[in-house]
Amino acid sequence: MRQTIATILALMLLPAVAQAQGRYEQVNDIAYTQSADPYAQERCKLDVYYPADRNDAPVVVWFHGGGIEGGSKHIDQELKNSGLVVVAANYRLLPKAKIDDILDDAAAAVAWTYRNIEKYGGSHRKIFVAGHSAGGYLLDMIGLDKKWLAKYGVDADSLAALVPFSGQCITHYNIRKQQGIGPLQPTIDQYAPLTYVRPDAPPIVIISGDRELELYGRYEEQAYFWRMLKLVGHKDVTLYEMQGYNHGEMPQPAYKILKDHIRRLTAGK
Numbered sequence: 001m002r003q004t005i006a007t008i009l010a011l012m013l014l015p016a017v018a019q020a021q022g023r024y025e026q027v028n029d030i031a032y033t034q035s036a037d038p039y040a041q042e043r044c045k046l047d048v049y050y051p052a053d054r055n056d057a058p059v060v061v062w063f064h065g066g067g068i069e070g071g072s073k074h075i076d077q078e079l080k081n082s083g084l085v086v087v088a089a090n091y092r093l094l095p096k097a098k099i100d101d102i103l104d105d106a107a108a109a110v111a112w113t114y115r116n117i118e119k120y121g122g123s124h125r126k127i128f129v130a131g132h133s134a135g136g137y138l139l140d141m142i143g144l145d146k147k148w149l150a151k152y153g154v155d156a157d158s159l160a161a162l163v164p165f166s167g168q169c170i171t172h173y174n175i176r177k178q179q180g181i182g183p184l185q186p187t188i189d190q191y192a193p194l195t196y197v198r199p200d201a202p203p204i205v206i207i208s209g210d211r212e213l214e215l216y217g218r219y220e221e222q223a224y225f226w227r228m229l230k231l232v233g234h235k236d237v238t239l240y241e242m243q244g245y246n247h248g249e250m251p252q253p254a255y256k257i258l259k260d261h262i263r264r265l266t267a268g269k
Contacts (some may be wrong), residue, residue, distance in 0.1 A: 011015045023052040024081065027120075032089065032112035033105070040093055044105055046089040046112070050120040058160070058262050059085045059122040063135030067174050068102060071134065078255035084262070085112050085122035091138070099175050099191060103148055106138040110159075111152030113253050117255050126266050128160045130258055131211075132251050133215075134174075135168020137193065143204075146198035160265055161203040165254050166218055166247055169193050169225040173216060183216055194225060199233035205261045206239045209250035218247065 026049045033044040051057060061081060064071040072098035073088040078087070114124045123158060129139045142148040143162040151153070171192040173183040188194050206226050211219035219241060226239040240257055242250040 006023060011182055022054070025050060025052050026075075030112075033037030033108050036220030037101075038104070039096060040078045040101075041088045043092045044059065045073075046087055046109055047073055047226055048068065048085065048087050048117075048120050049123065050085040051083060052121070054083065054121045055118075056123045056126075057083060057085050058128065058266050059087065059113060059117050059124075060258070061127060061129045061139075063091070063106060063109075063129075063138050064129030064188040065131070066093070067129065068099070068134045068137070068172060069174055071107055076251070076255065078252065078257075081257060084259075085117060087117070087118050089227035090165060094174055095178065097145075098138060099172075103138065103141055105150070107142045107148035107152060107154075110149060110166065111154050114152075114154050115230065121193070125158075126157075126160050126262075126269065127229050128258070128265075129219065130163035130165065131167070132165040133167065133247065134172070137169075137172050140164050140167050140169065141191070141196070144193055144198065144201055157200060157202055159202040161261060162201070163205045163207070163258050163261065164190070164222075165251050166209055166214065167193070167206075167222070169221040187245045193194050194228065197225070197232055197234075199229075199235070200231075201234060203236035203261075203265060204229060204234065204238070206237065207254040207257055208241050208242050209245045209247050211241060213244075213246035215247040220268050239261070 015056045024126035029045045032046050055168045057112050073090045075086050075088045092102050131139050143156050171187045173191050175191050208222045209220040229237040242253050
């Protein structure tokens with residue numbers, strides 16, 4: 001019986017697999033800002049990976065981690081050959097840039113995607129914004145505090161979903177460091193996603209590493225974020241804990257969850 005069910009499932013999945021394994025192309029280092037700042041000209045670039053023979057595909061805008069002080073754009077193998085258009089964006093970094101500039105970069109990268117993604121076979125109606133650690137923090141900020149995307153004429157609520165991988169939900173620890181506050185002293189101010197919890201935000205998929213292995217109590221932050229979203233009446237928010245995976249390891253199992261929710265939220269669209 002197990003073999004029969006497995007065979008049926010395999011046959012059902014053949015069309016999707018065939019489509020996912022088609023030809024893919026990648027364009028690198030596209031400037032997404034017109035800023036005259038030399039540092040912005042250096043950092044504000046993105047790569048687009050896309051299926052060459054597909055239109056109206058779901059899109060993942062991916063923001064890398066690195067504590068807002070380091071890191072670089074990349075497209076993980078788990079997102080390749082999946083029928084997705086993937087946009088991987090760099091952004092300016094602390095302390096060379098201010099946090100407002102960095103949040104503006106994240107919003108500008110998403111706005112570029114809205115304006116241009118049809119050229120690469122993607123749909124502006126199916127944009128999922130995801131990222132790990134600092135990237136998760138940035139996407140939560142621009143997805144919940146609507147002013148960042150509004151500057152570029154984009155309604156944050158038109159995003160298909162926010163999918164932070166182990167994103168900080170209080171004020172980021174490296175922002176607090178600039179304020180003379182240690183990483184174990186929590187604060188919630190205008191730079192905390194928790195400040196902007198609201199019921200009408202896009203669907204939110206919160207993914208954490210193991211609570212005993214995570215960075216600075218990150219799981220508990222995300223659990224509180226999830227709880228407050230539920231309490232204010234958000235109708236589509238989910239929390240996952242990747243047991244046995246630490247902060248750096250948790251993206252690998254989390255990619256499957258991201259892709260599962262992309263399928264869920266784009267079914268029939």
